[in-house]
Amino acid sequence: MFFVRGMDFLDRYRDIVPDYEAFRAIQCQPLYSSARINTLKIKRDLLLEKLEADDVPFQIFGWYPLGLKLDVDSPGKLLENLLGYIHIQEEVSMVPPLALDPKPGETVLDLCASPGSKTTQISQMMENRGLVIANEPSLARVAPLRSNCERLGCLNVAITRYDGRNFPRGPFDRVLVDAPCSSEGRERRGPGVWARSSCKRSMDLQVLQIGLLKNALRLTKPGGVVVYSTCTYAPEENELVVQAVLEEKDEARLERICLPGLKECPGITQWNGRELKDELSHAARYYPHINDTGGFFVAKIIKN
Amino acid sequence: MSPKSSRIRNVFEPLDTSWVADLWYSRFGICKEAFSGYKFFRKAKSIWAISDASLPRLSYEAIGMRIMSCKGRPWKPTTCALQIFGKYATKNLMHLETASAMIFLEGASQAVESDCEPGYVVVFYREEVLGCGLYSHGKLVSQIPKERRMAGRGNEDLS
Numbered sequence: 001m002f003f004v005r006g007m008d009f010l011d012r013y014r015d016i017v018p019d020y021e022a023f024r025a026i027q028c029q030p031l032y033s034s035a036r037i038n039t040l041k042i043k044r045d046l047l048l049e050k051l052e053a054d055d056v057p058f059q060i061f062g063w064y065p066l067g068l069k070l071d072v073d074s075p076g077k078l079l080e081n082l083l084g085y086i087h088i089q090e091e092v093s094m095v096p097p098l099a100l101d102p103k104p105g106e107t108v109l110d111l112c113a114s115p116g117s118k119t120t121q122i123s124q125m126m127e128n129r130g131l132v133i134a135n136e137p138s139l140a141r142v143a144p145l146r147s148n149c150e151r152l153g154c155l156n157v158a159i160t161r162y163d164g165r166n167f168p169r170g171p172f173d174r175v176l177v178d179a180p181c182s183s184e185g186r187e188r189r190g191p192g193v194w195a196r197s198s199c200k201r202s203m204d205l206q207v208l209q210i211g212l213l214k215n216a217l218r219l220t221k222p223g224g225v226v227v228y229s230t231c232t233y234a235p236e237e238n239e240l241v242v243q244a245v246l247e248e249k250d251e252a253r254l255e256r257i258c259l260p261g262l263k264e265c266p267g268i269t270q271w272n273g274r275e276l277k278d279e280l281s282h283a284a285r286y287y288p289h290i291n292d293t294g295g296f297f298v299a300k301i302i303k304n
Numbered sequence: 305m306s307p308k309s310s311r312i313r314n315v316f317e318p319l320d321t322s323w324v325a326d327l328w329y330s331r332f333g334i335c336k337e338a339f340s341g342y343k344f345f346r347k348a349k350s351i352w353a354i355s356d357a358s359l360p361r362l363s364y365e366a367i368g369m370r371i372m373s374c375k376g377r378p379w380k381p382t383t384c385a386l387q388i389f390g391k392y393a394t395k396n397l398m399h400l401e402t403a404s405a406m407i408f409l410e411g412a413s414q415a416v417e418s419d420c421e422p423g424y425v426v427v428f429y430r431e432e433v434l435g436c437g438l439y440s441h442g443k444l445v446s447q448i449p450k451e452r453r454m455a456g457r458g459n460e461d462l463s
Contacts (some may be wrong), residue, residue, distance in 0.1 A: 077454065077455055083432065083434070136365075142366070143364055146365075150369050150382070150384040151389055151452065155388070158359060158366065159365040159366040159367075160362050161366055167360060170360075239389065296347070
C-alpha cells in the first residue's frame with residue numbers, strides 16, 4: 001500500500017523495532033519537558049543551585065550531565081531560560097552533537113541549522129572558540145535560529161542561507177546534517193505526525209537527504225567527521241540514504257555510536273527484502289519506548 | 305575603514321576593535337581588553353561581534369551576535385551583548401531588588417532612584433546582568449526584547 005494513514009502506518013516497522021507493541025503503545029504518551037544546561041553562560045553547579053532555590057523540580061539525565069528533565073508546565077518561561085542559562089531541547093536531540101564531538105578552535109558546518117538547538121550545543125562544546133557556520137535556507141527560520149544563538153551567548157556562530165545541496169565552500173573539520181525528515185519520532189511531542197506520513201513522502205525527502213549528505217561529505221576534510229541524523233524511523237530516510245552515499249563515494253566509513261547510559265539499537269542491514277551494507281549496524285536508532293524519549297536516527301561517518 | 309561607509313550598502317564590513325571598545329568604555333567604563341579576541345563588523349546600522357576565527361568567503365546572513373544599534377542617538381547596546389560584556393561595566397549600571405527586577409523582566413517601566421547618567425544602562429539582579437534599560441529623570445524603561453520577557457503586565461499577550 002502506498003498511502004497508509006494513521007497509527008497503522010507504524011506496522012511497517014513491526015519487524016525492525018524490538019518490542020513492537022510497547023513501541024506502539026508509547027506513541028500516545030506525551031513527552032516530559034527537557035533542557036540542556038548552557039555552559040557558555042553559567043556553570044553547571046551554579047545553575048542546579050538556582051533551580052533548587054527557585055523550587056523548579058528537575059532530574060539530571062543518567063547519560064549526559066548537562067541534560068535535565070524538568071517537571072514544570074511552561075519551561076520556556078523560566079527565568080533561567082529567558083536569560084539563556086538553559087535551552088529547552090528534546091533528550092535524544094542532544095545526541096547528534098555529541099556524536100559529532102566538535103573541539104574548540106575547529107571549523108564546523110551545521111548544514112540544516114534552524115532552530116539552532118544543535119548549533120548552540122556545538123557552539124558550547126567548542127567553548128565559543130573556532131567557527132560554526134549555521135546554514136538555514138529558509139529566511140523565516142533564520143529568525144528563531146538567530147534568536148537562540150543570541151540568547152544563549154554564542155559568539156562563534158555565523159549564519160548563511162544556502163541550499164544545503166549546493167553549499168559552496170569548505171573544507172570543514174566536521175559537518176552535521178540534521179536533515180529535514182518526516183519527523184515520525186516527534187509524535188509524542190505533537191500528535192498527528194502519522195497522518196502526514198507516507199512512503200511517497202519519505203521517498204521525496206530521500207532525494208533531498210542524499211543531496212545534502214553527498215555535499216556534506218564533499219565539504220569535509222579527509223579524516224573529518226560527518227554526522228547524519230533524522231527524527232524519523234523510516235529506513236528510506238535513514239539507512240538507505242547513508243547506503244546510497246557510501247556506495248557512490250568509496251571514501252568514507254561508518255563509526256559506531258555508543259553513549260554509555262543511553263540504549264541505542266543498531267541500524268538495520270535489511271529492508272523490504274533488500275540487503276544493505278553490514279556497517280550500517282554501526283548507526284544508532286533511538287526508540288521512544290527504550291529510553292522514554294522521542295525517536296532518532298544517528299550515523300557517524302568518517303571521511304577517509 | 306570608516307564606520308560610516310557601510311550605511312548605504314547592505315554588507316558586512318570589518319570594523320576596528322578600538323572603535324567599538326572606545327564607545328563601550330566611554331558609556332559603561334568597560335575595559336578595552338574585554339573586547340580582545342573578537343572581530344567586529346558593521347552592516348547597515350548594526351554592529352556585530354564574533355569570536356576571532358578566519359571567516360570563509362561566503363554570503364552571510366549574520367556574523368556572530370548583534371551587539372549594538374547605531375540607528376538612533378545615542379547608540380544602543382543589545383540585551384544579549386550586555387549579558388556578555390555588561391558584567392565588566394564600572395558605570396551607568398544599576399542593581400535591582402527582586403520586585404523591581406521582576407517588573408523589569410516583564411518589560412515594564414518603573415520609578416528608580418539612581419545616579420546613572422541619562423541613557424542606556426546595564427541592569428543587574430543578584431550579580432547577574434538582566435539586560436538593557438533606558439534611564440532618565442528617575443524612570444527606568446525596560447529594553448528587554450518582547451520574546452524574552454516574563455509573563456506579566458509588560459506583555460499580557462504572552463501570559
